[in-house]
Amino acid sequence: MQVTAMDIYRLLPQTNCEDCDEAACGEASCMAFATKLSEKEAQLELCTELSEESFNKLEALLAPAVREITIGTGDKTITIGGDEVLYRYELTYYNPTALVIDIADNLSDTEFDERVKTIEETEFERIGEMLTLDAIALRNASGDAEKFAEAAAKLKTTKLPLILCSFDPEAMKAALEKVGDERPLIYAVNEANLDEMALMALEYNCPVCVFAPNDLEKMKQISHTLREKGIEDIVLDPGTYVDEGVGDSLDNFVMIRRLAVEERDEDFRFPLLGIPALTWLYEKDEIKGGIREATIAAILMNKYADVLIFHGTDIWELIPVLTLRQGIYTDPRKPQAVDPGLYEFGELDKNSPVLMTTNFALTFYTVEGDIKGKANTYLLVLDTEGRAVDVSLAGGQLNAEAVADLIKETGIEDKVDTRTLIIPGLSAPVSGEIEDESGWEVLVGPRDSSGVPGFLDDLKKKS
Amino acid sequence: MDKMSQLLKLLEKTDYIEINEFRMDFDELELQLMPAMQRVAQQVVTKQAAVQESMKMMETVEFAPPIKDYPGEVAEVQLGAGTRKPVYLGGQQALYRFEESQPHEPVVTFDVFDIPMPGLPRPIREHFSDVMEHPGEWAKKAVKDFGANMVTIHLIGTGPKVMDKTPRQAAEDIEEVLQAVDVPLVVGGSGDPQKDPIILEAAAMAAEDERCLLASANLDLDYKRVAKAAVDYNHAVLSWAITDINMQKTLNKYLMKEGLTQNDIVMDPTTCALGYGIEFSIDVITRTRLAALKGDKDLQMPMSSGTTNAWGSREAWMKNDAWGPTDYRGPIWEIFTGLTMMLCGVDIFMMLHPLSVQLLSEIGSTFTKEYLTTDVPDISNWITELE
């Protein structure tokens, strides 16, 4: 269960640092610091007044239900896990699912390099955020230790952290000799290779993944054993089934996360790894395979996957996955808004057009994406408390008075001679009222902002 | 830092060293190193001993699945009666199938319109262009060729600004579809709050005793009239609130005051599409289903998703070479939207694209199976088997 500020306060010094000039934690009181800690907005280390015992107790108390694990080192890192709740509305989810692409160790040099390049360069911009992939999973497809090590060595130059995939301890050892200092995720421990893999995880201080397909009892046993050996950074793969078996995969994922969050079962308090790439064991058609692989990814991401390994790299397959991740991992406690006011695009003069939109982040960035570099225009952004055009129209935040105030406050009337405001197509119902209230002429623009550049071109032609 | 402290620092972080490969000049081996060496050596010995222990340890750990008891359950709603093959929604007594397998497969209802709908995205028009003049033919194709469990007939043409079709004409369209297929129907209006209750009433009368789902009742229109039509002619009602659990509760209460029961109501908590606020829907739908299982009588109805909202997203329909062909993006957008809603507890899906429908149904049907009763392939060699 989630830790409350009161639970934390009990273990703090409760002195409010009254004897010092200033509290080391930077808060007015221990209670305030406890609240910050419970919301994960402060670091425990800030309080300098703690005994070692209280510190350790607090550290355990504050540890997230799911252990936070870092793969990689330096600039090449990705952090996974860290979740506290089963449902995002209860708090928020932390550390977006790491999206990983596999690469086989038996590709030709050119194929290999090209694939690495594709992985590194995949990107998709949405709501002002550049969405990218997070890691590369090197797969010991050849079954050969030397090939695996060679391929691992080649990946030293990539910008992304690594997952090393082999069940063969020999191969793993060979690859770790090359890249073990980069803290790759060792995939995977099973019953057969447990001891050897465990030793390597300790020797190289790398996180390690447990693979126990459709057998949570075995998974618990292996995880428990690893913990007893002193391994702390564990990832769990309960098996990804892509046909009718997907129901079992889903059950396994949910059960593990429930055990971690609600029962604090120490053997399951670890991030989950899924492999939609397994789709391609059965599906050879490139399009059907891509659609199915994405579908499996969507299921597992919705139900707690912290790492997903893909085989397909088509952008049409990855865009929905990236978008879903962005949605699931937005913080429900924060309004998704941008600063209201006046924004400028391109080269402007006294005759430049003036557009209006709302300050909902999705709306603003969509509009921005449609006009940046494509039109020279002023954009007035109305404070609708972060609501979309039709939502704020229905809710009343988008109204004639607010628009008139915005025109006044931004001083746009000093910047342009025109007195024509172009509003979103969806806000047509208030166009008359805006005219009355502001004294400006109102032009109703297209419903979708992708039509804005064309709309402005037509206006120019007409005048 | 001198060499020695550096080494000590290193050793502190090391969990394991191979002592036989350890080389060091003798004069560097100062006394202070010895305790650290001993500690590390000791650790290594302990860890190696632990390895021998592992097999023993594995046998002593036991596992119990985390199954919960829920005080409440979701009401069952029958759609289709009379000349229709019925389908059933709801009836869940648990959140997940490992607790209690779901009593019914999720249901898909295909969108059909009373007018040709030139605005439909191309990947969908492609499949239905030959039948769009006749809602009956359109419905038949959805059922015969694409396996629809149900058909939604949207009476868009009744919109005052569309074709302003009369209630009489609406009734005729309903009759045409009823004749053409034997699956249950969802009947939708044009979205005009003044006219919808009148149209839904005429449609309800035309389909008496066929147990359609009237879409929809909401707080912005004369929901009493819609509820009365359902009670009088034996239909169910879709209760629609916009991502607001309190509004949903209020509306359900009002509807039940008008004589409808839990078994006559399906809720639409609103589906915001992937990328367009899907997280709002995830939260509201999850909370609604959890409330039902906890015993909130006003929220114990099955849920519906207007999954076709996905096609309004620009990533689904807009041509853009950098995003790849819409032929694939569109269906994935719809399937992602539907699937996400399904995983939060939605029972019935209004959809448009045959491929999305196929995938959603396939996955949905696994929900009625029990945990570990499916034959699963051996994936233990996936690393070498994958091409």
Ligand code: B12
């Ligand atoms: C998500 C959502 C919500 C979320 C809010 C999300 C948010 N932060 O805004 C929540 C759950 C809070 C919500 C609440 C409500 N909602 Co709501 N909601 C939606 C939903 C599903 C999506 C809205 C969205 O995100 N759109 C995406 C953004 C990018 O679109 P946009 O801002 O319109 O921008 C586009 C265009 O307008 C245009 N554009 C934008 N700027 C500009 C500028 C220029 C110059 C031009 C030319 C074009 C242009 O291009 C953009 C890209 O396409 C819509 C239904 C739908 N549209 O799918 C209903 C919808 C908007 N909601 C609706 C309603 C009624 C409400 C409520 C009033 C419900 C209630 N009774 O409480 C409340 C109002 C809350 C308030 N304002 O106080 C109705 C509005 C009906 C109407 N037109 O009157 C809708 C249409 C649902 C429906 N079919 O009934 N809602």
Ligand code: SF4
């Ligand atoms: S630094 Fe520690 S003791 Fe001082 S006010 Fe903050 S929490 Fe309390």
